[in-house]
Amino acid sequence: MSIALSEQEIIRRESLQQLRALGINPYPAEEFKVTAQAQDITDNFEAHPDTYKNVTIAGRIMNRRIMGSASFAELQDSTGRIQIYLKRDDICPDEDKTLYNTVFKKLLDIGDYVGVKGYVFLTQTGEISVHVQELTILAKSLKPLPVVKRDEEGNIHDGFTDPETRYRQRYVDLTVNPEFKQIFIKRSKVISAMRNYFNKQGWLEVETPILQPVHGGAAARPFATHHNTLDMPLFLRIANELYLKRLIVAGFDGVYEFGKMFRNEGMDRTHNPEFTAMEIYVAYKDYIWMMEMVENCLEEVTRAVHGIAAVQVGPNEINFAGPYTRLSMYDSILKYTGIDVSAMDEAGLRETCANLKIEVDASMGKGKLIDEIFSAKVEANLIQPTYITDYPIEMTPLAKKHRTKDGLVERFELFVNGKEIANAYSELNDPIDQRERLEEQLVLAGRGDDEAMAMDDDFLRALEYGMPPTSGLGIGIDRLVMLLTNQSTIQEVLFFPQMRPEKKVKVATADDFINIGVPAEWVQVLNKMGFNTVEELKAANPNKVFNDLGGMRKKLKLEITMPDKELVMGWFE
RNA sequence: GACUCGGUAGCUCAGCCGGUAGAGCAACUGACUCUUAAUCAGUGGGUCGAGAGUUCGAUCCUCUCCCGGGUCACCA
Numbered sequence A: 001m002s003i004a005l006s007e008q009e010i011i012r013r014e015s016l017q018q019l020r021a022l023g024i025n026p027y028p029a030e031e032f033k034v035t036a037q038a039q040d041i042t043d044n045f046e047a048h049p050d051t052y053k054n055v056t057i058a059g060r061i062m063n064r065r066i067m068g069s070a071s072f073a074e075l076q077d078s079t080g081r082i083q084i085y086l087k088r089d090d091i092c093p094d095e096d097k098t099l100y101n102t103v104f105k106k107l108l109d110i111g112d113y114v115g116v117k118g119y120v121f122l123t124q125t126g127e128i129s130v131h132v133q134e135l136t137i138l139a140k141s142l143k144p145l146p147v148v149k150r151d152e153e154g155n156i157h158d159g160f161t162d163p164e165t166r167y168r169q170r171y172v173d174l175t176v177n178p179e180f181k182q183i184f185i186k187r188s189k190v191i192s193a194m195r196n197y198f199n200k201q202g203w204l205e206v207e208t209p210i211l212q213p214v215h216g217g218a219a220a221r222p223f224a225t226h227h228n229t230l231d232m233p234l235f236l237r238i239a240n241e242l243y244l245k246r247l248i249v250a251g252f253d254g255v256y257e258f259g260k261m262f263r264n265e266g267m268d269r270t271h272n273p274e275f276t277a278m279e280i281y282v283a284y285k286d287y288i289w290m291m292e293m294v295e296n297c298l299e300e301v302t303r304a305v306h307g308i309a310a311v312q313v314g315p316n317e318i319n320f321a322g323p324y325t326r327l328s329m330y331d332s333i334l335k336y337t338g339i340d341v342s343a344m345d346e347a348g349l350r351e352t353c354a355n356l357k358i359e360v361d362a363s364m365g366k367g368k369l370i371d372e373i374f375s376a377k378v379e380a381n382l383i384q385p386t387y388i389t390d391y392p393i394e395m396t397p398l399a400k401k402h403r404t405k406d407g408l409v410e411r412f413e414l415f416v417n418g419k420e421i422a423n424a425y426s427e428l429n430d431p432i433d434q435r436e437r438l439e440e441q442l443v444l445a446g447r448g449d450d451e452a453m454a455m456d457d458d459f460l461r462a463l464e465y466g467m468p469p470t471s472g473l474g475i476g477i478d479r480l481v482m483l484l485t486n487q488s489t490i491q492e493v494l495f496f497p498q499m500r501p502e503k504k505v506k507v508a509t510a511d512d513f514i515n516i517g518v519p520a521e522w523v524q525v526l527n528k529m530g531f532n533t534v535e536e537l538k539a540a541n542p543n544k545v546f547n548d549l550g551g552m553r554k555k556l557k558l559e560i561t562m563p564d565k566e567l568v569m570g571w572f573e
Numbered sequence B: 001g002a003c004u005c006g007g008u009a010g011c012u013c014a015g016c017c018g019g020u021a022g023a024g025c026a027a028c029u030g031a032c033u034c035u036u037a038a039u040c041a042g043u044g045g046g047u048c049g050a051g052a053g054u055u056c057g058a059u060c061c062u063c064u065c066c067c068g069g070g071u072c073a074c075c076a
Helices: A007-021 A038-044 A098-107 A163-168 A170-176 A178-200 A241-249 A287-306 A329-337 A346-355 A366-377 A431-446 A457-465 A477-485 A510-515 A520-528 A534-538 A542-555 A565-570
Strands: A055-067 A070-077 A080-087 A113-122 A128-139 A224-227 A232-236 A254-262 A274-283 A310-313 A316-319 A325-328 A386-392 A408-416 A419-426 A470-476
Touching: A007 A098, A038 A055, A038 A070, A038 A080, A038 A128, A055 A080, A055 A128, A080 A113, A098 A128, A163 A170, A170 A178, A178 A254, A178 A274, A178 A287, A178 A477, A241 A254, A241 A274, A241 A457, A241 A470, A274 A287, A274 A477, A287 A310, A287 A408, A287 A419, A287 A470, A287 A477, A310 A477, A325 A329, A329 A366, A329 A386, A346 A366, A366 A386, A419 A477, A431 A457, A470 A477
Parallel strands: A080 A128, A325 A386
Antiparallel strands: A055 A070, A055 A113, A070 A080, A113 A128, A224 A232, A254 A274, A274 A470, A310 A316, A386 A408, A408 A419, A419 A470
16 A cells, blocks of 8 residues: 655545546546647648648646636647647536536646647747647546746756656656657667668678577676576576677578677666667678778768767767778877887786876786776777777687787777777687687686686587678667767666665555554554554554544544544554 | 765755754645736645764764765776
8 A cells, every 4th residue: 555645646636536526537448539749730830720720639738827717738749748728618618617617727737648629729929729629638647747847948947857766767757858758769760770771781680599598799797597497597698799690600691689788797877787789790791891881880870860970979079971090909009108019918018007007907918908008098089980990819709810910800899989889800700719719718717807708619519510701790779879869878878777776665554554453544644644554653652642643633634533542542552 | 896975845956053944836725718937815735865873952963874966996
């Protein structure tokens, strides 16, 4: 049983009962046929006024301005808001004015869903409005929505801004702050534009296992679970790379997957425990081909979202039209630190890190040390889309060795606005080399590197059957959407970012109170007095409780019989 | 995980060098037939995040905990 309703919630529940008493179903089952939407009307009414002489629209009441027997209200549907105008004698043509005087003025509230039928007109102040002829209640709202007010300049006066509540109650956030819906609409466009691009090339969208017996393809701590029937541990995937490569082995030329990945690691404004990645693998290609593909694809995606290939991100205008700058890992470090690390051994790299005041630890191998220098000194400088290419072999166990440069692999990462958003290789398809590289990872794991990759024997078996030369790419969709919508936190591009659970107040059920002899109608009074559990009640002074019950009865104007004193004393035995 | 800021009415916030709280919006009662941050008159609404300590007395001071934001660390 829910308790401790606020004053406004109690009033709304009473309104609900009164609607029922009037024979109005506050939650009707019938379809409500809508013939127009707010944005459609505001966009097109003035050009085609005759089209809007009889419209039916539906949405939430978001604001009401009542002036006696006429009222204005704002109705919000999925496309926006439109003002509606109600006149008592128009919606109540007969003697009975209940629908206007009682239902609309008293029993309806901000947040209620209603449908209206009427004609569109221009008010004296020039606002496109719907003159209501019929009013239908579609769903009663029992919790008051925050009321966000906007003035003529668009300034927000009573915002709903607390991030915690916004993320926990996204349904409220998007109702009262509908501008945030644009982020999610753009997110959907990003994904559909990318999917369209791939489909045009004839590549196949696939689905691979989320529950995996071996968590391969990346280096991260997994979420572990257990399958009862098979009585075996399973992991939520940290990557899908090795499964997609199996499908290339199986004979598909191009496969891609949009999917959730799960990593049991820290959370901050760029990390959520589950996130969306897009991975694509195309046979007979290499990473140089992939760079061009990514340029074309991202330009098309950006145009689909913004109409142009450029996007404003914070203070920077970022242009996604290719070609992008290409810079090798070593050259990028040389460019931003003046240090040539290409020929250094592990000891030299450690010394360089020390000189640059970069913290390292003993478990780091050569590749990891180079990555640390890169992260600390180069990354933040890469604002316009930039490919960093040719990584040290130690960092990248799944990429093919560079065709000409010893000790490097054919890999690039795409950096935009100082952040990595894509990662691609000429995929390693030499099964013997692959086995050795994964064995090296096991050695790193032995040194305490908990990011080292796990061995996957079935994947190696697939490679032994033969995988064509292939290029693969992964894109972090959440971060790409952050860029394309100019958001600085991942929570703003996820409908339901992960949160710690809300604290639940310990509350006894009504039956618990009834069991000790409290009359049912008095339970909510006790709750109102602050007694959420029987124990709390028993700890109180019985005489004071008896007196306070009378006080509360008067205060709440309750028409219920006062329990006699003996009964109240009985609750404390 | 560390540091830091915050948690007060449905929402946004103020307040108190310790004497149990205020505003605007929302709500309620009334007035009002073109308003639009509607207006006017009146009214109610709060275990001040939780617990403990100090105190005659804690929303305020101290400690612990919970939840969130920011920064950093971790996270290819």
